[in-house]
Amino acid sequence: MRTGQPAHDDVALRAAQSIDETRLLASIDALAAFGARSDGGVNRPALSATDLDARRYLVERAHALGCTVSTDACANLFIRRPGIDAAPPVMTGSHIDTQPSGGKLDGCYGVLAGLECIAALNDAGIRTRRPLDVAIWTNEEGTRFAPGAMGSSAFVEPARMPTYLDAADADGVTLRAALESHRRALPDLPSRGDALPAHAFVELHIEQGPQLENADVPLGVVTGIQGVRWYEFHCEGVAAHAGTTPMPMRRDAMTLAVTLRASLEEIAMSLGGEHTRVTFGRWSVTPNSINTIPSDVTFSVDFRHPDAHVLDTFDTLVSACARRHGARIAPLFTHAPVRFDATVLARLDAACHALDAPALRLTSGAFHDAMYLAQHCPTAMLFVPSRNGISHNPAEATDARHLVLGARALAHTLTTLCND
Amino acid sequence: MRTGQPAHDDVALRAAQSIDETRLLASIDALAAFGARSDGGVNRPALSATDLDARRYLVERAHALGCTVSTDACANLFIRRPGIDAAPPVMTGSHIDTQPSGGKLDGCYGVLAGLECIAALNDAGIRTRRPLDVAIWTNEEGTRFAPGAMGSSAFVEPARMPTYLDAADADGVTLRAALESHRRALPDLPSRGDALPAHAFVELHIEQGPQLENADVPLGVVTGIQGVRWYEFHCEGVAAHAGTTPMPMRRDAMTLAVTLRASLEEIAMSLGGEHTRVTFGRWSVTPNSINTIPSDVTFSVDFRHPDAHVLDTFDTLVSACARRHGARIAPLFTHAPVRFDATVLARLDAACHALDAPALRLTSGAFHDAMYLAQHCPTAMLFVPSRNGISHNPAEATDARHLVLGARALAHTLTTLCND
Numbered sequence: 046m047r048t049g050q051p052a053h054d055d056v057a058l059r060a061a062q063s064i065d066e067t068r069l070l071a072s073i074d075a076l077a078a079f080g081a082r083s084d085g086g087v088n089r090p091a092l093s094a095t096d097l098d099a100r101r102y103l104v105e106r107a108h109a110l111g112c113t114v115s116t117d118a119c120a121n122l123f124i125r126r127p128g129i130d131a132a133p134p135v136m137t138g139s140h141i142d143t144q145p146s147g148g149k150l151d152g153c154y155g156v157l158a159g160l161e162c163i164a165a166l167n168d169a170g171i172r173t174r175r176p177l178d179v180a181i182w183t184n185e186e187g188t189r190f191a192p193g194a195m196g197s198s199a200f201v202e203p204a205r206m207p208t209y210l211d212a213a214d215a216d217g218v219t220l221r222a223a224l225e226s227h228r229r230a231l232p233d234l235p236s237r238g239d240a241l242p243a244h245a246f247v248e249l250h251i252e253q254g255p256q257l258e259n260a261d262v263p264l265g266v267v268t269g270i271q272g273v274r275w276y277e278f279h280c281e282g283v284a285a286h287a288g289t290t291p292m293p294m295r296r297d298a299m300t301l302a303v304t305l306r307a308s309l310e311e312i313a314m315s316l317g318g319e320h321t322r323v324t325f326g327r328w329s330v331t332p333n334s335i336n337t338i339p340s341d342v343t344f345s346v347d348f349r350h351p352d353a354h355v356l357d358t359f360d361t362l363v364s365a366c367a368r369r370h371g372a373r374i375a376p377l378f379t380h381a382p383v384r385f386d387a388t389v390l391a392r393l394d395a396a397c398h399a400l401d402a403p404a405l406r407l408t409s410g411a412f413h414d415a416m417y418l419a420q421h422c423p424t425a426m427l428f429v430p431s432r433n434g435i436s437h438n439p440a441e442a443t444d445a446r447h448l449v450l451g452a453r454a455l456a457h458t459l460t461t462l463c464n465d
Numbered sequence: 466m467r468t469g470q471p472a473h474d475d476v477a478l479r480a481a482q483s484i485d486e487t488r489l490l491a492s493i494d495a496l497a498a499f500g501a502r503s504d505g506g507v508n509r510p511a512l513s514a515t516d517l518d519a520r521r522y523l524v525e526r527a528h529a530l531g532c533t534v535s536t537d538a539c540a541n542l543f544i545r546r547p548g549i550d551a552a553p554p555v556m557t558g559s560h561i562d563t564q565p566s567g568g569k570l571d572g573c574y575g576v577l578a579g580l581e582c583i584a585a586l587n588d589a590g591i592r593t594r595r596p597l598d599v600a601i602w603t604n605e606e607g608t609r610f611a612p613g614a615m616g617s618s619a620f621v622e623p624a625r626m627p628t629y630l631d632a633a634d635a636d637g638v639t640l641r642a643a644l645e646s647h648r649r650a651l652p653d654l655p656s657r658g659d660a661l662p663a664h665a666f667v668e669l670h671i672e673q674g675p676q677l678e679n680a681d682v683p684l685g686v687v688t689g690i691q692g693v694r695w696y697e698f699h700c701e702g703v704a705a706h707a708g709t710t711p712m713p714m715r716r717d718a719m720t721l722a723v724t725l726r727a728s729l730e731e732i733a734m735s736l737g738g739e740h741t742r743v744t745f746g747r748w749s750v751t752p753n754s755i756n757t758i759p760s761d762v763t764f765s766v767d768f769r770h771p772d773a774h775v776l777d778t779f780d781t782l783v784s785a786c787a788r789r790h791g792a793r794i795a796p797l798f799t800h801a802p803v804r805f806d807a808t809v810l811a812r813l814d815a816a817c818h819a820l821d822a823p824a825l826r827l828t829s830g831a832f833h834d835a836m837y838l839a840q841h842c843p844t845a846m847l848f849v850p851s852r853n854g855i856s857h858n859p860a861e862a863t864d865a866r867h868l869v870l871g872a873r874a875l876a877h878t879l880t881t882l883c884n885d
């Protein structure tokens with residue numbers, strides 16, 4: 046990959062300047078209408094009816110922009126703006142599925158900013174050497190089907206698909222069935238080949254954390270992603286009558302669970318220090334009755350850290366902790382820390398410089414589709430600030446000027462990459 | 466009420482000796498088939514389809530025994546064996562709804578032992594002065610509709626009914642709708658007047674605790690019932706991203722909830738000592754997602770103690786504790802400790818004595834329909850041991866010899882009361 050040349054940089058700056066604030070913000074609100082919550086948030090599970098409606102809307106928008114749209118075995122969508130040559134494309138994009146109580150920007154911003162870049166290139170009458178693909182990756186959140194980032198991980202490693210098809214949501218609906226509904230909802234989409242080569246992937250996303258806001262810097266050049274461990278702990282007790290069973294005779298599964306939660310948090314903090322992120326987010330209690338002592342409690346553990354060694358040590362310590370307390374432990378998901386590509390990072394730095402935008406280099410605490418794309422082609426990410434660092438919440442918000450600046454920096458970066 | 470006379474005691478002993486072990490045990494298994502769980506337990510929510518089937522079965526059995534069956538506004542069933550006079554009846558019985566993971570005996574044993582007493586009186590050709598009513602009280606467990614003991618509390622205080630009708634189960638089905646299904650399922654049952662006077666009520670039940678087993682005594686004469694407090698605590702936090710939100714910035718609703726749980730348990734133990742029973746049985750976590758910090762947690766508190774003063778102090782302390790932690794608290798149910806009637810207790814003592822059965826006097830840790838009937842007529846309870854003290858659990862069990870002895874003592878007591 047060459048570094049950008051002066052001529053290319055002028056073209057890239059024109060593309061950046063053609064980003065239309067009104068159009069970008071309107072598209073964010075339009076997409077948020079699919080699965081809108083009364084509290085201003087969005088609830089749009091992957092491949093749900095509302096997600097299928099949202100995809101139809103984006104496909105129509107892509108066609109209106111003169112793009113072609115194709116799909117693949119995991120219902121990822123690829124919106125292509127043709128290039129002059131048939132060279133491997135530059136890719137951008139993100140996901141449009143949300144948390145049950147999610148916001149308007151997580152994922153959606155990256156997809157809509159990608160479409161805005163295409164619109165800006167059209168408006169500026171710019172033709173690029175390489176095609177530009179805006180990807181919409183399926184089930185990134187992992188809250189309807191586990192694990193998350195199914196679409197992007199299956200794209201870079203198609204052999205994963207068979208292991209995903211039987212994943213079922215809370216209602217017992219399998220991914221296989223959900224993919225079939227997608228085919229019925231969008232019957233005319235051509236399928237594209239597996240894991241076609243790409244020149245580069247750039248994902249624009251909200252930070253979902255407080256670092257940019259605290260530093261009062263509008264853009265974040267993301268050098269990598271923390272490693273992740275997901276486990277489920279199962280604690281077993283004995284269901285017995287709440288009124289008659291003497292306290293010393295009880296085996297309350299919740300008592301064991303809260304003890305474990307405390308031990309696991311202590312292990313995580315002492316091991317990972319200030320970089321530790323540990324969360325116990327999903328709980329299930331059986332029989333869940335006011336006057337019966339809980340017999341079974343399961344809870345999830347989400348541990349993240351930038352240091353692979355810390356993650357491996359955590360694996361060892363939590364297994365020992367589970368054994369010590371007589372609890373069962375099941376690993377749900379694991380991913381090593383990721384380092385992004387130096388040359389793509391250089392293009393992002395150049396874009397920020399060309400736009401006179403201060404930028405911070407940081408590591409992502411959230412995992413993203415770019416985590417998998419990095420295995421496939423030169424990849425990096427760009428962040429804009431999240432107000433109060435809040436995400437996965439209806440209150441998720443980013444100032445309009447930051448949303449626009451992020452889209453301009455993306456347009457600049459994609460344009461130079463497309464002209465390599 | 467007179468104490469039993471010799472002639473009556475001979476008749477009572479004949480009734481007791483006519484209890485048929487095989488018939489009693491077979492009826493317990495027959496009723497357990499309605500809502501049977503694969504693990505040997507029973508799941509029969511109040512007025513569910515399985516409960517309606519079970520009621521049809523018991524009504525048929527009652528008719529076969531020559532009894533009449535009537536119902537009332539809360540779908541309580543009254544199975545009557547006529548007496549020589551039209552005097553107020555002696556009542557026995559219990560409930561047949563179960564916990565989600567309940568056993569075969571909780572409630573059911575009292576109803577089926579009552580029917581066995583009627584069969585024994587028939588076999589022995591005994592006619593009694595007063596009618597004998599076996600009552601089946603609706604929704605005692607309170608796990609489908611809150612509060613529990615709806616049927617017996619509405620029987621003694623019909624003014625409660627309007628406040629119960631809109632209670633809804635987890636699927637949003639109201640008690641009103643469930644009562645209508647009951648009317649459709651058993652259309653031919655005559656309605657009986659509200660709160661008709663009764664001479665006495667005796668409820669036979671498994672102990673659901675370890676005291677009789679630990680003392681190796683087959684019968685328990687229950688002198689009263691612990692007071693009860695049910696609350697729901699609501700803890701509020703802020704949903705945020707599990708990977709990006711630094712630990713010091715988090716407001717995790719579950720962290721608050723487990724802290725509260727610990728404080729409440731400490732308050733309960735230090736206040737009530739060895740008589741304390743405190744349980745946190747029902748939990749709800751929102752959004753309940755692996756990679757989102759919990760924004761809302763609600764959990765239930767069930768506190769029981771025989772001392773009214775301790776219960777009142779607990780009310781004050783938990784409210785202060787909730788305020789201190791910024792949690793909301795909602796009282797769900799409350800009942801003062803109950804003392805049973807001395808003369809009915811004397812009849813139970815006499816029955817145990819006549820059968821040469823050792824008996825222990827104890828207080829019930831569980832609440833029962835007798836808790837309400839005590840407001841209506843002279844009332845007491847009789848317990849048989851629970852193996853390992855376990856109840857509200859599929860493993861709930863009582864030795865056959867104890868089940869039979871309990872039924873004999875019940876037959877003796879009911880017969881003397883019916884001849885007052």
